[in-house]
Amino acid sequence: MNVTRQKGPTMPAHTEQHRKVIADAVVSMDGYTSTGPEDDMSWAMEHITSEQSEVMYEGIWRGVSTAVMGRVNWEGFTSVWPGLTSDPSSSARTRDLGNWLATVDKVVISTTLQQSDLDKTEWTNARVSRDLETEVRSLKAAPGRDILVLNSASVIQALLKADLIDELCMTVLPTTLGRGVRLLPEGLSSKWRLSHAITIPATGAVALSYRRP
Known part of the structure; x- marks a missing residue:
């Protein structure tokens, strides 16, 4: 496995008393996370499905007990992942x-989806929430492992503005979307500290992880 990791400053070990909110997203070189509402993510699939990327993502999700996403990603994920x-x-x-x-605990942030919509899918253990900030503050205060925001730009933006993200993971792909x-x-306006960087030679991507100072 040819994954090159550059470590930043050593961070204290995570404890149950502080659940981190980790935001993870794939972005283009010009800063876009999708081409728009109908984005099929074809521009990122070579990276997402590569063996090296799978190893990297496994290192994130195995430490997580709650996943947070928006409506668009919920609908996209549940249409693809069961297959x-x-x-x-x-x-x-x-x-x-x-x-x-x-099976993981999932919170879907949406003003339009109903619980019955979530219950129709093959995935279990999911619920709708209307109030993002209140929900995330409650999750952070509850026992459990880390909280992962899955590639939902609108959710990540709102949590950044509310200063509720502890770790920001961005995988930059060698493409521009325009x-x-x-x-x-x-x-x-915010400041972050580099936690680690990983190069993925198979796809030319660079995964950057930043934490609050």
């Missing part, structure tokens, strides 16, 4: 991730 999980040609890591996604949804909100 990937049950496909015998999928890698063991892909199937493990699919099973984790299907348009779409930007990951980082306009007008946000």
